[in-house]
Amino acid sequence: MNSSLRRTRRFFLSTLPVVAAIASGGFVPSSAAQTALDDIIKSKEVKIAIPTDFPPYGFVGTDLKPQGLDIDMANYIGAKLGAKVELVPVTSANRIAYLQTKKADLVISTLGKNPDREKVIDFTAAYSPFFQAVFGPKNVVVKAASDLAGKSIAVTRGAIEDAELSKIAPTGADIKRFEDNNATVSAFVSGQTVLLATGASVAGNMMARNPNLSAEYKLLLKDSPNFIGVAKGEDKLRLKVNEIIAAAKAAGDIDKMAQKWLGRPAGELPN
Amino acid sequence: MVEFTLIDILRNLGVGARWTVALSLVAFIGGGAVGMLLLTARIGGGRMVRGLVSAYVNAFQGTPLLMQLFLTFFGLALFGFKVSAWFAAALCLTLYASAYLVEIWRGCVEAVPKGQWEAARSLGLSFTQQLRLIILPQAVRIAIAPTVGFLVQVIKGTALASVIGFIELTKTGSMIANATFKPFVVYGCVALFYFALCAPLSWWSKRLERKLSAAPV
Numbered sequence: 001m002n003s004s005l006r007r008t009r010r011f012f013l014s015t016l017p018v019v020a021a022i023a024s025g026g027f028v029p030s031s032a033a034q035t036a037l038d039d040i041i042k043s044k045e046v047k048i049a050i051p052t053d054f055p056p057y058g059f060v061g062t063d064l065k066p067q068g069l070d071i072d073m074a075n076y077i078g079a080k081l082g083a084k085v086e087l088v089p090v091t092s093a094n095r096i097a098y099l100q101t102k103k104a105d106l107v108i109s110t111l112g113k114n115p116d117r118e119k120v121i122d123f124t125a126a127y128s129p130f131f132q133a134v135f136g137p138k139n140v141v142v143k144a145a146s147d148l149a150g151k152s153i154a155v156t157r158g159a160i161e162d163a164e165l166s167k168i169a170p171t172g173a174d175i176k177r178f179e180d181n182n183a184t185v186s187a188f189v190s191g192q193t194v195l196l197a198t199g200a201s202v203a204g205n206m207m208a209r210n211p212n213l214s215a216e217y218k219l220l221l222k223d224s225p226n227f228i229g230v231a232k233g234e235d236k237l238r239l240k241v242n243e244i245i246a247a248a249k250a251a252g253d254i255d256k257m258a259q260k261w262l263g264r265p266a267g268e269l270p271n
Numbered sequence: 272m273v274e275f276t277l278i279d280i281l282r283n284l285g286v287g288a289r290w291t292v293a294l295s296l297v298a299f300i301g302g303g304a305v306g307m308l309l310l311t312a313r314i315g316g317g318r319m320v321r322g323l324v325s326a327y328v329n330a331f332q333g334t335p336l337l338m339q340l341f342l343t344f345f346g347l348a349l350f351g352f353k354v355s356a357w358f359a360a361a362l363c364l365t366l367y368a369s370a371y372l373v374e375i376w377r378g379c380v381e382a383v384p385k386g387q388w389e390a391a392r393s394l395g396l397s398f399t400q401q402l403r404l405i406i407l408p409q410a411v412r413i414a415i416a417p418t419v420g421f422l423v424q425v426i427k428g429t430a431l432a433s434v435i436g437f438i439e440l441t442k443t444g445s446m447i448a449n450a451t452f453k454p455f456v457v458y459g460c461v462a463l464f465y466f467a468l469c470a471p472l473s474w475w476s477k478r479l480e481r482k483l484s485a486a487p488v
Contacts, residue, residue: 053449060446062279064286064438089446094434097341101348182445186454209452 036105036230037237046083048074049090049104049229053182055205056261057110057128057226069261070108070226073127076253077106077228080244091180092159096121099231106241107229110199112160112222122232124241126225126269127248128258132161134219135188135203136195142218148173154193156184161197164221189213197221201262225269242271275451280460287443288464294429294439295468297361299422302368309373314380315398324373331370337431339363344435360432364425371421379414380406412483419476423469440464 040046050070051058058068066087078085088104095111098104099121110130113123134153136142142151149172155162157177169175176193178184185206188196195218196203207215228245230238248254249269258266275283313324331339344359383406391401433442444461448454 052446055450059450060283061450062275062283064283064443064446089436089438094345097345101345103345103348180445182449182454185452186448189452189454206452 034234034236036102036234037240040081040083040105040237044083045086046078046081046106047086047088047104048078049088049095049098049107049109050074051092051095051109052089053091053180054110054199054202056201069128069257070110072257072261073228074106074108076248076257077108077241077244080247081240092156093179096229099229102231105231105237109229110226111229112224113227114160114163116163117229120232122230122234122238123227124230124238125245125271126227127245127254127266128226129262129264129266129269130226131200131223132159132164132198132221133200133203133217134165134195134197134221135207135215136218138214138216140194140218142195145219146170148195148219150174151195152176152193153195153197154178154184154187155197156181159198160224161199161221165197168221188215246271275447275453277456277460280447280451280457283447284440284443284460284464287438287440288468290432290437290439291426291429291464291468294360294364294432294437295422295426298364298368298425298429301361301365302372302425305365305369306372306376309369310376310380311399311402313373313377315402328370328374331366332374336363336367336428337434339367340431340435356432356436359435360437364429364432367428368421368425372418375417375421376410376414379410379417382413383409412480415476415480415483419472423472426468426472427465 050066051068052060052066054068054070056068058066058070061067066089071087074087075085088098090098090104090107090109092109095104095107095109096117099107107121108127110128111117111123112130113126117123134142134148136151140151141147145168148168149170152174153165153169154176155165155178157179159181162175162177165175174193176187178187181198181202184196184198185202187193189206189210196206196215198206203215203217207213228241230241245254249266254269255265258264309324309327312320316324340359340363343363344354344356347354347359387405387409388401391405396404429437429439430441433439438446440461444457448457451457
């Protein structure tokens with residue numbers, strides 16, 4: 001794909017939420033809202049958007065079937081709703097578009113909560129822990145945000161870490177944005193950038209796979225647990241999913257899932 | 272962490288390549304058919320029809336395929352139209368390919384000397400007969416190289432359909448690269464798959480060109 005296409009793609013992916021906000025405010029009748037839960041119960045089917053490029057939350061096995069914490073969570077929610085789960089593979093760039101256009105009922109895709117996103121979609125309680133940080137080779141010193149000046153940092157466009165990094169990065173930090181986590185990690189592994197800003201899990205896998213890079217944790221960007229995304233105004237569905245999450249926390253199922261995929265319990269998660 | 276052997280990688284890319292082939296075929300067949308209709312309208316129609324075809328070409332050549340896919344799949348859904356990914360991809364690829372093919376072919380038809388039209392008309396042939404019997408056989412020969420060149424672009428362009436959920440060759444590759452953290456091996460294989468799809472098409476077009484240019488006009 002040539003660079004102008006990529007640029008255009010970014011442009012349209014980034015403007016869609018705006019377009020969607022205008023359209024849902026202006027054209028879509030409000031009576032269409034609030035029916036998601038009833039539809040799921042009636043059709044006994046729930047479409048859940050999941051990641052396929054973000055181990056261990058969502059990645060593919062040798063049979064190309066998605067697996068991971070988010071997929072387990074999707075199946076768990078589906079079972080509690082009494083509905084068959086249709087997994088919809090999405091990327092971090094188009095997952096909100098899927099939700100807004102009702103091509104997915106829920107987004108369980110390492111979705112962090114931020115004010116911009118809250119304008120266009122609603123969030124349930126958190127279901128899994130997550131944090132973003134800057135990683136880099138041992139011989140590069142990064143103790144504070146100001147140390148980022150003059151260094152190139154790979155980050156996935158539009159991800160939470162992109163927003164956080166942009167906030168704290170001094171002028172002179174060379175932030176290189178990529179389309180998905182894979183491109184971001186590839187850029188760092190191949191030496192295109194000195195540092196890597198990404199989620200802890202992605203970095204953990206990257207470091208395990210590339211011991212020769214001697215990469216390590218440098219700087220915390222944000223502690224940001226994952227939430228489930230629901231289309232704006234679908235309060236019935238949101239409250240139902242919140243009930244399921246609260247029950248799962250009480251039963252220890254949330255901790256079990258975190259233990260299975262992240263190697264540690266979920267800990268305290270915000271509601 | 273899952274371990275992919277090279278066989279696993281190739282097998283899964285093969286599955287993804289089936290979508291790439293399917294999407295390409297839709298673009299070839301749909302685009303070719305619509306392109307042919309538009310071509311007839313473009314060269315046989317009046318001023319009004321010519322203007323409409325030209326506007327169509329400008330609209331689809333002047334906007335990126337990715338945007339067309341995105342607006343068809345997500346944009347129409349905002350207004351309550353249920354559009355499946357297949358429908359969106361088939362529609363957009365057909366419109367996109369036809370807009371390019373009609374222009375490529377128009378150029379080829381115009382490259383046939385005007386005297387051929389006049390001679391055909393003087394024999395009392397109707398417009399469709401002139402086109403079918405005299406002009407197109409000559410234009411086809413000129414059209415092969417640019418047409419195949421464009422089709423090869425279309426094959427690679429189908430990777431854009433991953434934005435609306437197609438797990439085709441490129442998307443499959445990126446998913447495996449993420450699970451394995453071996454992007455160079457995986458993308459190397461992806462490149463070989465594309466080459467295996469595109470190169471035979473180019474070779475075939477060269478052979479066809481030679482064969483047709485040897486035939487008497």
